[in-house]
Amino acid sequence: MPTLFSRTSETPTTSESSQPTPETWTPEGVTVAQRYLGLAGAVVLVYTTDSSWSGEYYAVACLGCTYITARHKDRPGSDFLTQQRAAELANIHAGTCRALRRPLPDRPDDATARDIIRRHLHNARRSVNDRPLLLSDLHPQRLVLQRTTSWIETELLAVADEHPDVLTAKPRAYGTGYEFTLHPFPRS
Ligand SMILES: [Zn+2]
Numbered sequence: 001m002p003t004l005f006s007r008t009s010e011t012p013t014t015s016e017s018s019q020p021t022p023e024t025w026t027p028e029g030v031t032v033a034q035r036y037l038g039l040a041g042a043v044v045l046v047y048t049t050d051s052s053w054s055g056e057y058y059a060v061a062c063l064g065c066t067y068i069t070a071r072h073k074d075r076p077g078s079d080f081l082t083q084q085r086a087a088e089l090a091n092i093h094a095g096t097c098r099a100l101r102r103p104l105p106d107r108p109d110d111a112t113a114r115d116i117i118r119r120h121l122h123n124a125r126r127s128v129n130d131r132p133l134l135l136s137d138l139h140p141q142r143l144v145l146q147r148t149t150s151w152i153e154t155e156l157l158a159v160a161d162e163h164p165d166v167l168t169a170k171p172r173a174y175g176t177g178y179e180f181t182l183h184p185f186p187r188s
Contacts, residue, residue: 022063025104027146034087036094038064042101044090046083049135049142050149058086059139064099070139080136107146116145117155121166125185133167133180156180 022043026032034046042064048056057080059070069089072079081089108116120141124133133156135149145152157178160169165186169178 020104022101022104025063027143028107029146029148029151030142033058033083034090036090038062038094038097038099040064040098040100042094042097042099044094044097045143046086046090047142048083049139056083057081057136057139058083059142060086060090060093061140061143062093062097062099063104064101065097067093067097068140068143070136105144105146108144113145113147113151114155116141117152118159121159121182124182125166127182127184130181130183133182153177 020026023035029050030047031050032045032047036044036046038044042062044060044062044067046058046060048058057070059068059081061068070081072081072085117138120138121133124131124137135152138145138152147155156167157169160167160180166183168181168183171177172179
């Protein structure tokens with residue numbers, strides 16, 4: 001509402017009211033399905049990503065403490081989270097977490113986002129054998145990455161092009177997109 005002191009040159013995008021809050025925040029590339037409120041005000045998100053090609057898998061992240069999970073710890077083999085299971089975990093966490101809310105993470109620049117992906121690939125190469133790299137493997141990083149699935153896929157293709165010893169890509173046999181295979185560090 002204009003007052004005697006309001007400056008007309010101010011654009012609404014810089015006003016405080018347009019800043020996202022944990023209750024409204026939807027990072028780029030992410031679909032927030034549910035939000036839970038922790039004991040001291042931290043918000044717990046149940047989210048998935050903007051593409052279905054890696055399946056409808058969910059993750060849970062607390063915006064107050066460091067709790068984040070995309071896996072079903074007691075069910076190896078089929079350990080991806082359905083929305084229902086993710087919501088159960090979020091509800092349990094919100095019922096016990098005493099963290100206050102933290103500032104929301106800023107959207108990183110492209111070079112930083114690229115680093116986050118490459119660091120993930122580096123860590124995932126510690127396995128002994130070739131293994132498929134699924135986009136849902138990056139679920140825990142998506143709140144920090146804040147990039148669309150197609151941006152991430154383009155970045156993975158660039159890695160496969162530059163470093164075929166690290167990652168290879170081939171078009172999916174069914175549907176669209178690519179299948180990525182991650183190769184372990186060479187054994188010396
Ligand atoms: Zn928490």
